[in-house]
Amino acid sequence: MSLILDTPLVKNGHSFYVRAMPKVTAEHRLARRAQIVAAARSCVAEQGFHKTTMADVIRESGLSAGAVYGYFKSKDEIVAAIADDALGSIDKLFDELLARPEPLTPVGALQTVLEHVIFLAEQPGGDVTRIAVQAWAEALHNEAVHATASSKYLLLRGYFVEIARRAQADGTIDADTDPEYIAQVLFGMLPGFILQRLLLGDVSPATYTAGLAALLRP
Amino acid sequence: MSLILDTPLVKNGHSFYVRAMPKVTAEHRLARRAQIVAAARSCVAEQGFHKTTMADVIRESGLSAGAVYGYFKSKDEIVAAIADDALGSIDKLFDELLARPEPLTPVGALQTVLEHVIFLAEQPGGDVTRIAVQAWAEALHNEAVHATASSKYLLLRGYFVEIARRAQADGTIDADTDPEYIAQVLFGMLPGFILQRLLLGDVSPATYTAGLAALLRP
Amino acid sequence: MSLILDTPLVKNGHSFYVRAMPKVTAEHRLARRAQIVAAARSCVAEQGFHKTTMADVIRESGLSAGAVYGYFKSKDEIVAAIADDALGSIDKLFDELLARPEPLTPVGALQTVLEHVIFLAEQPGGDVTRIAVQAWAEALHNEAVHATASSKYLLLRGYFVEIARRAQADGTIDADTDPEYIAQVLFGMLPGFILQRLLLGDVSPATYTAGLAALLRP
Amino acid sequence: MSLILDTPLVKNGHSFYVRAMPKVTAEHRLARRAQIVAAARSCVAEQGFHKTTMADVIRESGLSAGAVYGYFKSKDEIVAAIADDALGSIDKLFDELLARPEPLTPVGALQTVLEHVIFLAEQPGGDVTRIAVQAWAEALHNEAVHATASSKYLLLRGYFVEIARRAQADGTIDADTDPEYIAQVLFGMLPGFILQRLLLGDVSPATYTAGLAALLRP
DNA sequence: GATGAATGAGAATTCATTCAT
DNA sequence: TATGAATGAATTCTCATTCAT
Numbered sequence: 001m002s003l004i005l006d007t008p009l010v011k012n013g014h015s016f017y018v019r020a021m022p023k024v025t026a027e028h029r030l031a032r033r034a035q036i037v038a039a040a041r042s043c044v045a046e047q048g049f050h051k052t053t054m055a056d057v058i059r060e061s062g063l064s065a066g067a068v069y070g071y072f073k074s075k076d077e078i079v080a081a082i083a084d085d086a087l088g089s090i091d092k093l094f095d096e097l098l099a100r101p102e103p104l105t106p107v108g109a110l111q112t113v114l115e116h117v118i119f120l121a122e123q124p125g126g127d128v129t130r131i132a133v134q135a136w137a138e139a140l141h142n143e144a145v146h147a148t149a150s151s152k153y154l155l156l157r158g159y160f161v162e163i164a165r166r167a168q169a170d171g172t173i174d175a176d177t178d179p180e181y182i183a184q185v186l187f188g189m190l191p192g193f194i195l196q197r198l199l200l201g202d203v204s205p206a207t208y209t210a211g212l213a214a215l216l217r218p
Numbered sequence: 219m220s221l222i223l224d225t226p227l228v229k230n231g232h233s234f235y236v237r238a239m240p241k242v243t244a245e246h247r248l249a250r251r252a253q254i255v256a257a258a259r260s261c262v263a264e265q266g267f268h269k270t271t272m273a274d275v276i277r278e279s280g281l282s283a284g285a286v287y288g289y290f291k292s293k294d295e296i297v298a299a300i301a302d303d304a305l306g307s308i309d310k311l312f313d314e315l316l317a318r319p320e321p322l323t324p325v326g327a328l329q330t331v332l333e334h335v336i337f338l339a340e341q342p343g344g345d346v347t348r349i350a351v352q353a354w355a356e357a358l359h360n361e362a363v364h365a366t367a368s369s370k371y372l373l374l375r376g377y378f379v380e381i382a383r384r385a386q387a388d389g390t391i392d393a394d395t396d397p398e399y400i401a402q403v404l405f406g407m408l409p410g411f412i413l414q415r416l417l418l419g420d421v422s423p424a425t426y427t428a429g430l431a432a433l434l435r436p
Numbered sequence: 437m438s439l440i441l442d443t444p445l446v447k448n449g450h451s452f453y454v455r456a457m458p459k460v461t462a463e464h465r466l467a468r469r470a471q472i473v474a475a476a477r478s479c480v481a482e483q484g485f486h487k488t489t490m491a492d493v494i495r496e497s498g499l500s501a502g503a504v505y506g507y508f509k510s511k512d513e514i515v516a517a518i519a520d521d522a523l524g525s526i527d528k529l530f531d532e533l534l535a536r537p538e539p540l541t542p543v544g545a546l547q548t549v550l551e552h553v554i555f556l557a558e559q560p561g562g563d564v565t566r567i568a569v570q571a572w573a574e575a576l577h578n579e580a581v582h583a584t585a586s587s588k589y590l591l592l593r594g595y596f597v598e599i600a601r602r603a604q605a606d607g608t609i610d611a612d613t614d615p616e617y618i619a620q621v622l623f624g625m626l627p628g629f630i631l632q633r634l635l636l637g638d639v640s641p642a643t644y645t646a647g648l649a650a651l652l653r654p
Numbered sequence: 655m656s657l658i659l660d661t662p663l664v665k666n667g668h669s670f671y672v673r674a675m676p677k678v679t680a681e682h683r684l685a686r687r688a689q690i691v692a693a694a695r696s697c698v699a700e701q702g703f704h705k706t707t708m709a710d711v712i713r714e715s716g717l718s719a720g721a722v723y724g725y726f727k728s729k730d731e732i733v734a735a736i737a738d739d740a741l742g743s744i745d746k747l748f749d750e751l752l753a754r755p756e757p758l759t760p761v762g763a764l765q766t767v768l769e770h771v772i773f774l775a776e777q778p779g780g781d782v783t784r785i786a787v788q789a790w791a792e793a794l795h796n797e798a799v800h801a802t803a804s805s806k807y808l809l810l811r812g813y814f815v816e817i818a819r820r821a822q823a824d825g826t827i828d829a830d831t832d833p834e835y836i837a838q839v840l841f842g843m844l845p846g847f848i849l850q851r852l853l854l855g856d857v858s859p860a861t862y863t864a865g866l867a868a869l870l871r872p
Numbered sequence: 873g874a875t876g877a878a879t880g881a882g883a884a885t886t887c888a889t890t891c892a893t
Numbered sequence: 894t895a896t897g898a899a900t901g902a903a904t905t906c907t908c909a910t911t912c913a914t
Contacts (some may be wrong), residue, residue, distance in 0.1 A: 018396035028877090048359050050268035054905060064879045069906065106433065130358055137355035139417055140348055141266050150417050157418075174432040184421050188410025195409045196402060199357055199368050200375075203402050211399035214392045215324065215434060270886055282896045283889080293888060464898090484795050486704035490884055500900045505885065532811055542869065566794055573791035575853055576784055577702050586853050593854075610868040617865035620857050624846025631845045632838060635804050636811075647835035650828045651760065651870060653789050708909055718875045719910080729909060 033071050036061045037081050038125055045126030049079050078146040089120050090152040099160055105172065106186055107213055109163045114193055114205035121197075127173035129194045136191070150167050157187040251289050254279045255299050256343055263344030267297055267352050298362040304349040307338050308370040315377055323390065324404055325431055327381045332411055332423035339415075347412045354409070375405040469507050471498045473517050474561055481562030485515050485570050489496035505546040522567035525556050526588040533595055540607065542622055543649055545599045550629055557633075565630045572627070593623040687725050690715045691735050692779055699780030703733055703788050734798040740785040743774050744806040751813055759826065760840055761867055763817045768847055768850045768859035775851075790845070811841040 039061035043052040054075055058065050072078045096116045104112065121129045139146040140197060160183035167173040171181065189212070194204040257279035261270040272293055276283050292297045311391045314334045315327060322330065357364040378401035385391040391400065407430070414421040475497035479488040494501050508514045532552045533545065540548065557565045575582040596619035603609040609618065625648070631642055632639040696705040699869035708729055712719050726732045750770045751763065758766065775783045793800040814837035821827040827836065843866070850857040 032877095046359065048355060051359065054902080055903090065906075066880070066908080067878050069261050070877070073906095104894070130283055133358060136413055136417070137266060137352050140351060141264070141269065146417065153414075153418060174435045177428055177432035178425070181425040182432050183429070184414060184426055184435060185407065185410075185429035188414055188421075188426070189403065189406055189411040191413045192403075192406025195354055196371075196406055199354070199364065202398075203406075207396070207399040208406070209379060210395055211401070211403035214395035214400050215403060217392045271886085273886095276897095281900090284891085284896050285894085287889070288894070452678045468898095482795065484791060487795065491882090499893085501885075502887080502901070503899050506898070508883095511884065569794060570791050572853070573702060573788050573850055576787060577700065577705065582853065589850075589854060610871050613864055613868035614861070617861040618826075618868050619865070620850060620862055621843065621846075621869060623867035624850055624857075624862070625842055627838065627845040627849045628842025630838075631790060632807075632842055635790070635800065636807060638834075643832070643835040644838055644842070646831050647837070647839035650831035650836050651839060673899085705906085709907095712876095719877090720875050721873085723910070724873070 002176075029071070032063075032067075033081070036063065036068055036071055036078065037085050040078050041082050041085065041131060042126040044082055044134060045130045049082075049138055064071070071214060076142075076144070079138065079142070082131060083135045083138060083145040084148050086128050086135055087148050087152045089128050089132075090156050092120065093117070094156060094159060103166050104163060105215060106160075106163055106167055106182075107209060109160065110189060110212060111205055111209040113190065114208055117190070117194065127198075129198060130196060133198065149197060153187070157183050160186040231350040241285050247289065249282075250285075251299070254281065254286055254289055254296065259300050259303060259349060260295050260344040262352060263346075263348045264302055267300075267356055294360075294362070297356065298366070300349060301353045301356065301364050304346050304353060305366050305370040307346050307350075307364070308374050310338065311335070312374060312377060321384050322381060324378075324381055324385055324400075325427060325434060327378065328404060328407060328430060329423055329427040331408065332426055335408070335412065336423060345416075347416060350412060351416065371405070375401050377405040440651060442530070447530065465507070468499075468503075469517070472499065472504055472507055472514065473521050476514050476560040477518050477521065477567060480518055480570060481564075481566045485518075485574055512578075516584070517572045518567060519574060519581040520584050522564050522571055523584050525564050525568075526592050528556065529553070530592060530595060539602050540599060540647075542596075542599055542603055543645060543652060545596065546622060546625060546648060547641055547645045549626065550644055553626070553630065556639070563634075565634060566588045568630060569634065589623070593619050596622040655854050683725065686717075687735070690717065690722055690725055690732065694732050695736050695739060695785060696780040698736055698788060699782075699784045703736075703792055703848055728867070730796075731798060733792065734802070735795070736785060737789045737792065738797040738802050740782050740789060741802050741806040743782050743786075744810050746770070746774065748810060748813060757820050758817060759816055760814075760836075761870060763814065763867060764802075764840060764843060765859055765863045767844065768862055771844070771848065772859060781852075783852060786848060787852065807841070811837050814840040 036057065040052065040057045043056045043060055047056070049065075053067070054068070057078065058068050061068060068078075072081065093113055093116050097104070097112060102111070117129065121127045135145055135149055139149045161179050163186065164173065164179035164182035167182075168175040168179060189208070193203055193208055254275065258270065258275045261278055263275045265274075272283070272286070275296065276286050279286060290299065311334050315322070315330060318330070335347065339345045353363055353367055357367045379397050381404065382391060382397035382400035385400075386395075386397060387395040407426070411421055411426055418430055440628075472493065476488065476493045479492045479496055482488075483492070490504070491500070493514065494504050497504060504514075508517065529549055529552050533540070533548060536548070553565065557563045571581055571585055575585045597615050599622065600609060600615035600618035604611040604613075604615060625644070629639060629644055657735055690711065694706065694711045697710045701710075708719070708722070711732065712722050716720060722732075726735065742807060747767055747770050750760070754766070771783065775781045789799055789803055793803045800872055815833050817840065818827060818836035820831035821836075822829040822831075822833060843862070847857060
């Protein structure tokens with residue numbers, strides 16, 4: 001990004017300076033925001049939202065205090081952005097599920113989700129599931145986080161409703177039960193999986209799917 | 219804590235009250251600790267661990283700063299005590315389950331647990347499940363809370379192992395699957411229930427048990 | 437303020453500790469507030485409201501940051517308190533005027549006021565008139581200061597209305613003019629005196645009263 | 655400031671615009687400075703010197719940060735420029751007074767000045783008198799502003815000395831009093847007028863002149 | 873010269889904890 | 894032991910100013 005001319009051009013009796021109009025703004029701004037969120041995310045995955053100080057985020061992001069505050073008005077906005085970002089993983093789970101050509105069974109859907117959760121958790125830059133757990137706690141007294149969390153979770157749970165409906169249609173599952181209830185249970189297995197993985201460390205998609213399969217098999 | 223004298227002694231320009239110091243120390247100490255934890259718990263249920271300040275706890279408990287610090291060395295100790303207290307509810311769930319005369323089926327056990335969770339959550343003094351969610355987040359970077367949480371959760375999950383074994387013994391559940399895996403799934407339904415109840419507000423023991431029953435019914 | 441007893445009194449089978457109930461609160465609180473305002477005032481007299489930092493006030497007051505914030509919720513509150521305090525000098529001018537046994541003429545009243553302004557300005561702890569000038573500027577965009585200033589100024593101007601009325605009654609001043617207008621002019625000489633004294637340094641009650649007397653003498 | 659090219663040059667992934675640099679430098683510079691001072695003045699009239707940030711000035715002026723700093727080395731220089739500009743109104747008062755063909759009486763001179771003060775205050779771009787009040791406060795701890803203010807005020811006061819001399823010459827005013835003292839009082843009525851107008855809002859040239867006339871009439 | 877993103881010192885404020893009484 | 898005023902390090906956020914383009 002070098003300045004091209006140091007000496008003014010002279011044309012029509014006027015001197016001209018060449019001014020860079022960096023296209024920067026749009027993408028650059030987003031990239032910087034992402035950079036900051038990434039820095040913050042890795043702090044939060046380690047220390048939680050509240051032990052993470054702005055100084056941590058600033059240091060980790062490699063920017064200055066002023067720069068960070070140029071992209072986010074407050075720590076709360078960064079917290080919300082991290083939560084959004086982490087809960088955005090839900091969208092990725094969703095895409096993964098919808099990419100499947102054939103319809104999935106309940107167990108199949110759960111297995112797919114669990115495997116993708118593990119995949120996401122192991123991405124570099126801080127375990128998303130750790131952030132999800134922070135987000136659960138935060139959502140209880142932070143309306144912004146609550147709003148994101150509930151909408152994302154309703155979305156994913158909606159997918160399980162669809163799975164339940166199909167299973168009811170082909171007679172695999174009792175057709176008289178509200179598919180929402182079935183989805184509550186299926187979706188409701190995720191937090192328990194995440195929590196046991198983080199706190200007890202002895203679950204895996206394989207053990208979990210095996211356990212569920214055993215329960216479902218008559 | 220009776221006052222012996224109603225009229226203050228005045229000496230050196232200061233007034234003094236003479237106050238009875240009951241010898242009860244042992245129980246008294248415990249009562250005081252409980253009083254502080256109760257105060258702190260109701261703050262934490264509303265605001266979370268980190269937004270709850272010592273000043274909040276001190277005000278809510280009706281004691282003085284010095285008094286509170288006489289019973290707890292630090293905020294961290296109070297946090298640990300609240301987590302212990304909240305996770306102690308697990309013991310109550312457990313007692314509830316063991317009190318049953320006849321052995322429970324997986325669905326029955328879950329229903330019993332969910333109903334008791336609701337019962338505990340609705341006790342006055344702050345919803346325990348809100349504190350549990352805070353404790354999950356805290357456990358990720360607070361060893362004391364992590365230790366309590368994991369031991370309690372292993373204990374409760376152990377109960378579900380027992381349930382699974384019984385169901386395998388009487389042929390209700392496939393006997394070739396490790397009962398630990400089955401317990402992971404059964405126990406793993408609790409966090410999802412708690413979370414959906416707090417964040418989405420549309421689950422109940424009835425809907426959940428119906429959903430699970432539909433899944434299990436062939 | 438020494439603790440009287442180190443060893444518990446034992447009476448009626450109970451042990452007693454003697455607890456100091458410092459009468460502190462009421463007067464002590466006021467004294468501390470005054471101490472902080474005094475510190476702040478001397479800073480403000482030198483540097484103005486905005487160049488005076490909380491760190492300055494804290495250092496000058498000899499207290500800690502926390503202590504200062506225990507008495508004032510914000511810098512704005514301290515600013516308001518200083519303005520109140522400085523504008524409270526108006527009350528002192530007023531008292532001075534009302535203490536006079538015989539009624540004053542316009543020139544006499546002005547002279548008395550100017551002399552007392554000088555007296556107050558020369559008190560140790562920061563020239564009040566410098567703070568008054570800051571308060572004028574502040575009042576233009578600080579509602580709290582504006583409210584105090586306008587009420588105090590109306591009060592003092594009201595005194596001059598009274599002076600004007602008397603002068604009209606005894607025929608010294610034209611009776612057909614609204615005494616409020618006359619008071620506006622009399623009271624309105626004060627800011628100009630204060631300003632010329634601070635910025636030009638060449639006015640005194642003597643020169644000012646001489647000038648006014650010359651104007652009034654036919 | 656005409657753009658020669660409508661289509662950006664693109665080079666190295668950046669787009670460039672070529673802009674005409676008028677040779678006008680001298681006037682252009684002054685125009686730009688005036689533009690910046692005007693922007694800053696309207697901010698200061700609303701918020702005072704210290705609440706006005708450079709960001710405010712930059713936004714209001716429509717220029718870039720760099721551009722503003724190209725014309726003023728620091729905020730302090732802008733503050734000084736605004737004060738100079740506002741105190742420059744004194745020159746306008748002065749011109750107004752000297753433009754009168756016949757010599758003025760003290761009351762006449764004051765009336766003329768007050769009326770012109772109102773005229774200036776009501777010009778668009780921020781009430782000059784509000785800025786004057788800020789300048790008074792600033793002059794107490796800003797040598798540049800102090801220097802400008804005192805020289806301007808001495809100048810205007812000098813005019814009143816002249817008025818006083820004339821009145822002494824034609825016997826309207828006692829000849830034994832130093833005309834400087836009389837000027838102190840006459841000039842000293844201005845700040846009180848400005849302040850009462852801004853803080854109390856109930857004075858006008860008419861009420862003020864009426865009040866003064868009543869005082870002077872035997 | 874012009875731009876505006878970036879800088880970083882410094883400001884206001886909070887809060888866990890202590891300690892004289 | 895009990896009190897609660899006091900402490901001061903740590904935290905969030907601002908804003909005058911610079912500098913690569």
